[in-house]
Amino acid sequence: MTNVLILGAHGKIARLATQQLLEKPVHLTLFLRDANRLKVTDKNKETIIEGDATSAADLDLAMQDIDVVYANLSGHNIVEEAKAVVASMDRCGVKRLIWISTLGIYDEVPGEFGQWNHKMLDGGYLETYATAAEVIEDSDLGYTIIRPAWLTDNDEIDYEVTHKGDPFKGTEVSRESIAAVVTDHVLNPDKDVRYSIGVNKPHTDGPKPSWY
Secondary structure, eight states: OEEEEEETTTSHHHHHHHHHHTTSSEEEEEEESOGGGOOOSOTTTEEEEEOOTTOHHHHHHHTTTOSEEEEOOOSTTHHHHHHHHHHHHHHHTOOEEEEEOOTTTTSOOOHHHHHHHHHHHTTTHHHHHHHHHHHHHTSSSEEEEEEEOEEEOOSOOOOEEEETTSOOOOSEEEHHHHHHHHHHHHHSTTTTTTEEEEEEOTTOOSSSOTTO
8 A cells, every 4th residue: 555645735636636545545644734624534544644844853754654745735935845845755765756836937838828827926936836846856856746737626637748848738727637647646656757747728728717
């Protein structure tokens, strides 16, 4: 059974991935700041740990016997979190990391949509997420960085993938789809190792997401 640590386990994508992964032969350690925000649905397959993703002690405790780390972290301190996660994984001998980032960190979004994306995300967000990705890429971990398009809550799994160096495709994708990508990489740990992948819903090209 694969032991998976989910950092930021209360996030929307993380909760969807948890639902998908509970149907698979895995054990989930759900790590979040406030343990009261989650409830165990299968005590044989889930453990909840309360902690801070910038705390070496909290992370090291959560990393014990873990095979795969899935980081669903966010916020102004994402660079600090990235550094702490990499350091803890190094100390604890955990090698496989799935890291959620965002589109645009390599200035890879072309055309009018790329200009719109910069207008929406420049000024701190793209810059910090790009720096956090650099921390991951500069490590010796077996990482996969996932760069979603703008996210929807549509109940669908429909996506395509681009790689670092390719122009980003599409403008949007469902959180359910990103959770499916995470699940796929947890179950296939040799997939896309040391790659950064963009994920979008096919045929959603345009100047901005459909709801704007």
